[in-house]
Amino acid sequence: MNDLDEIKNLMDPPPGLTDATVQAARSRLTAAAQGTARPRVRSRRRRTGGLLATASVLAAAAAVAIPSLRDGDAPAPAAPEPSGNILVAAAERIGSAPQGTGRFWTTHLQIGTTRVVGKPGRSYVIEANNDVRQWTGKPSYQGDRFSGWHPWRPVDRQTWRRDGAPGTWSETVGGLQGTLSSRASGGGVQKLQEELTFMLSGRKVTADQLRTLPTEPAALRDHLRRNRGPAKEGAISDAGWLFADAETLLLEAPAPPKVRSAAYRMLVGLPGLREIGPVTDALGRPGSAVALREPERPGTERWLVVDRATGRLLSTQEVATRSGRIGRQGVRTAGDVLTYRAALAARWTNDPPKTSTP
Amino acid sequence: MTAPTPTARSSDADVIAESRDRPDRFGVIFDRYFADVHRYIERRLGTDLADDVASDTFLAAFDKRHRYDLSRPDARPWLYGIATNLIGKHRRRQTAQFRAYKQAAMAAVDDDHADEVTARLSAQLSRAALAEALAKLSAGERDVLLLLALAELTHQEIAEALGISYGTVGSRLSRARAKLSRRLRRTSNLAP
Known part of the structure; x- marks a missing residue:
């Protein structure tokens, strides 16, 4: 892995793009195209703890050593034995x-x-x-x-x-x-x-x-x-x-x-x-x-x-x-x-x- | 009427040229690149600010569509250039984002099941050092490096995006990489 991959892996917050964000940005652009008013569409995302949440999600991902295999675990028993x-x-x-x-x-x-x-x-x-x-x-x-x-x-x-x-x-x-x-x-x-x-x-x-x-x-x-x-x-x-x-x-x-x-x-x-x-x-x-x-x-x-x-x-x-x-x-x-x-x-x-x- | 063949994709330059008379055509550019540009901004500024800055990027691009150089079929360097300029207005947030990456790396050291052992390995510490080193680059060096690493633009595209010469891209890049490897070498000896 070279330094560019390493940067990419480091700067990898959980993707947060939602359909709502796309729609809001798209309609703002459409409004501009139609020459009508352009409401400033502020993000309604809650800001509380945004960075911390990001940090902890990353921490969890890093700590657990995410496997690169994508084929899933062997299934846990459907009806677990009583523990x-x-x-x-x-x-x-x-x-x-x-x-x-x-x-x-x-x-x-x-x-x-x-x-x-x-x-x-x-x-x-x-x-x-x-x-x-x-x-x-x-x-x-x-x-x-x-x-x-x-x-x-x-x-x-x-x-x-x-x-x-x-x-x-x-x-x-x-x-x-x-x-x-x-x-x-x-x-x-x-x-x-x-x-x-x-x-x-x-x-x-x-x-x-x-x-x-x-x-x-x-x-x-x-x-x-x-x-x-x-x-x-x-x-x-x-x-x-x-x-x-x-x-x-x-x-x-x-x-x-x-x-x-x-x-x-x-x-x-x-x-x-x-x-x-x-x-x-x-x-x-x-x-x-x-x-x-x-x-x-x-x-x-x-x-x-x-x-x-x-x-x-x-x-x-x-x-x-x-x-x-x-x-x-x-x-x-x-x-x-x-x-x-x-x-x-x-x-x-x-x-x-x-x-x-x- | 014949249906358009799947391969008939107009170049970005064609679409932008059309959008000068038919503004709604610019939606095609939006649909092609919004998600990628949003992701690039998100990686540099965090998700909540990325929503606004990505939206601003496409609005600014729309406003500047008359000045787009139609000899460039691919609009990505242009869009990433606009995004990078807008990101540059959020210096404090950039620093905060690198701090978050650093904290995440440090937290991973604490969280690890065998923390006392792996703390000695300093693998995560190296990630933390990388975040810190990136935060300390000059804005110009960082922009070039991240357009290469995150947006995966070529040297030539980066030159177009930032309006700098090809040679400047190369020299900023080698300076940035030299700084990073100097800082990282200090933390990479894992033996206790």
């Missing part, structure tokens, strides 16, 4: 967990993404992740370590060796050449100036605010809908928002057990949601999965992988639903994990971490 069993079972288990206490809420997450590299017919998947540890409290602490890029599965490792076992890969994004390096970086834990917060419905919420969330599924859902950040409205479906909120509440935020239980239950019956059943997550841990397909994210679906014994959310992952090109992630096979967030630990503690000077 209630896994969700209700998880809600019951997590809801009866004791409310923990401590000075800090500490989490250990692994956040990974993948790419396809290599030659056509000899391609393989590489993965990189950030290993993020957080201590939310007053003060808060954070440390992260970047793994560097490496061949992901054993089969990828084999192909990588045949490819000459390179330590860097080049990636062209928007006409720009970048390097994906196998070099790891980061690692130290640092004290933060501000208390860590969590993103819920597109807004930052504190650990204290999470304690006051409704514990009834319908009330929680209504609360989250009412408090949505305005910028993303319209770009994400209602189901997409609620799914993302459940991810936050269940994976990384110190929500009380009854709120977590409600978070599972509020997903039951969401459009596009279905039950998958027993799976292993991106880190190879067994669990049960439910998946959400959204029209805004063609070619992919998002999974919640739940630990059956405890009802805890093990990980969330983005999975290819068909074989073909999926945006930046390259040509993928149906079922491939594209990105994931996996929880390795999430608990209350009284102990602050050992910090390191950067």
Whole structure:
């Protein structure tokens, strides 16, 4: 892709030409041609948030890595299997967990993404992740370590060796050449100036605010809908928002057990949601999965992988639903994990971490 | 009576010549190009302003139809030239639009599922840098570059559209591209 294509892709707001606009402009011209008065036809389009709306639609499009295939997803089952069993079972288990206490809420997450590299017919998947540890409290602490890029599965490792076992890969994004390096970086834990917060419905919420969330599924859902950040409205479906909120509440935020239980239950019956059943997550841990397909994210679906014994959310992952090109992630096979967030630990503690000077 | 054959499409110049005596014929030019010109303006100014500016473009073109150079069969360079002039009157809005593109690129970094990882890749950051670099070009450089990239006019057509020489088109273009690649190279090393 050259720089001109790149400009064209960047400057690509959703087309907004309507028949009404064409008619208005045409009749203004006709009036001029007939020598009659020319009313200045001001646009009646609402201007509120026009640019922001544009920005968020673009953001959604860019974030989701729009596939270039136009043949559509494999159809989701017409009558979706009930997603209630896994969700209700998880809600019951997590809801009866004791409310923990401590000075800090500490989490250990692994956040990974993948790419396809290599030659056509000899391609393989590489993965990189950030290993993020957080201590939310007053003060808060954070440390992260970047793994560097490496061949992901054993089969990828084999192909990588045949490819000459390179330590860097080049990636062209928007006409720009970048390097994906196998070099790891980061690692130290640092004290933060501000208390860590969590993103819920597109807004930052504190650990204290999470304690006051409704514990009834319908009330929680209504609360989250009412408090949505305005910028993303319209770009994400209602189901997409609620799914993302459940991810936050269940994976990384110190929500009380009854709120977590409600978070599972509020997903039951969401459009596009279905039950998958027993799976292993991106880190190879067994669990049960439910998946959400959204029209805004063609070619992919998002999974919640739940630990059956405890009802805890093990990980969330983005999975290819068909074989073909999926945006930046390259040509993928149906079922491939594209990105994931996996929880390795999430608990209350009284102990602050050992910090390191950067 | 014979039906007109599908291939019998009059040149734009013919239609404009006819419209000098029969003003309603100018509707043919409108029907041929309104959507494309609207899209070009929309990309540069955003949708809401594009409705007005596109309408103004065709009205201004209608008013100037007596001065159209009939030796040019294709009216697109002329229309894009008028549109580009009108866009030039909305400097603040142009800047705001580039800011929106930049925000969109930055938001994509935040929204990405594996945000902490991909932030390091800075792919979207490069898009943001591109938006910023485009906003910082001179008006003349930007017009030439965007007529090439968005309207897909040739060098010669751009020269006609803006009323500048062929050589000026080339020199503005190479200056604009050099500026962009200088700015982008700074953000394109993706390794942490």
